[in-house]
Amino acid sequence: MKNTVAVLNQKGGVGKTTVTLGLASAAWSSGVKTLVVDMDAQANATWALGVDPSLDNYGTGDALEARKPGAAAEMIVASGWSDDVWLLPAAADLTMRETDVSRKDASTRLARSLEGVVKGFDLVLIDCAPSLGLNTVNGLAAADRALLVAEPTVFGLRGISPVLDLIETVWEEHNKKLDLAGVVLNRVPAVSADAQDRIAELKKMVGARTVWKPPIPHRVLINQAHQERAPIHAFGSRATELASAFDGLLKKLLASLE
Ligand SMILES: Nc1ncnc2c1ncn2[C@@H]1O[C@H](COP(=O)(O)OP(=O)(O)OP(=O)(O)O)[C@@H](O)[C@H]1O
Ligand SMILES: [Mg+2]
DSSP: OOOEEEEEOSSTTSSHHHHHHHHHHHHHHTTOOEEEEEEOTTOHHHHHTTOOOOTTSOOHHHHHHOOSTTGGGGTOEEOSSOTTEEEEOOOTTHHHHTTOTTSTTTTSHHHHHHTTTGGGOSEEEEEEOSSOSHHHHHHHHTOSEEEEEEOSSHHHHHTHHHHHHHHHHHHHHTOTTOEEEEEEEESOOSSOHHHHHHHHHHHHHHOGGGEEEEEEOOOHHHHHHHHHTOOGGGGGGGGHHHHHHHHHHHHHHHHHHO
């Protein structure tokens, strides 16, 4: 059974968390039971899913520390959205786990903690931090698919090859199930010759089929949904366009896991 997806990019602020939450929102609206694993010490996904990040609660930092396979089962909590969306929360302690490189099995600790836990869900989304460090390696080692989020800009494209290289390395060293599912384009302007040129360049780099449609447009409703800690799909007719974009991405993602 394949159901686990690492959402990543080394570049910060490109929309990894927004895409994770948008997919979770699409899952929420269609009854797809989902677990979000927050692998970023900033804990934005945790917060937006209605759970206050706290060092007093169990979370991904503890999951990486745990020795027992399946330890995350006792650490996951229902999100503030509904009982269909669950969360392994993040907190500031996750930053310290980034330097545990010398420890045995340092790269596969998340996978071990999630052992047996993922099968309780239709979909598991791992929201990675803007880094290609050990925590992201753990995210990839625990995943069946990698989903890249990118913006069609010069700097956005420059960051892609190191991510592809890391996916290759993790495949080689830790996880033969891992495959690149696709690249989701975020904040694509409606009319921009430059963005279209960058998209063409990206297609040459990863193959046209790997660049997924639809792209996510820039919309203030995304910020509002984060602010209100609510799923995009809860905003009714105002969210029609975004909801349908994330529904489309969810469908592609689930198909890529079959
Ligand atoms: N399509 C969009 N339309 C409008 N605002 C967006 C869109 N995508 C992202 N944003 C906003 O841009 C900011 C960065 O997005 P987000 O946090 O999802 O990126 P990220 O890649 O997860 O960042 P980080 O690297 O810090 O984890 C947020 O304030 C978010 O609300
Ligand atoms: Mg993020």
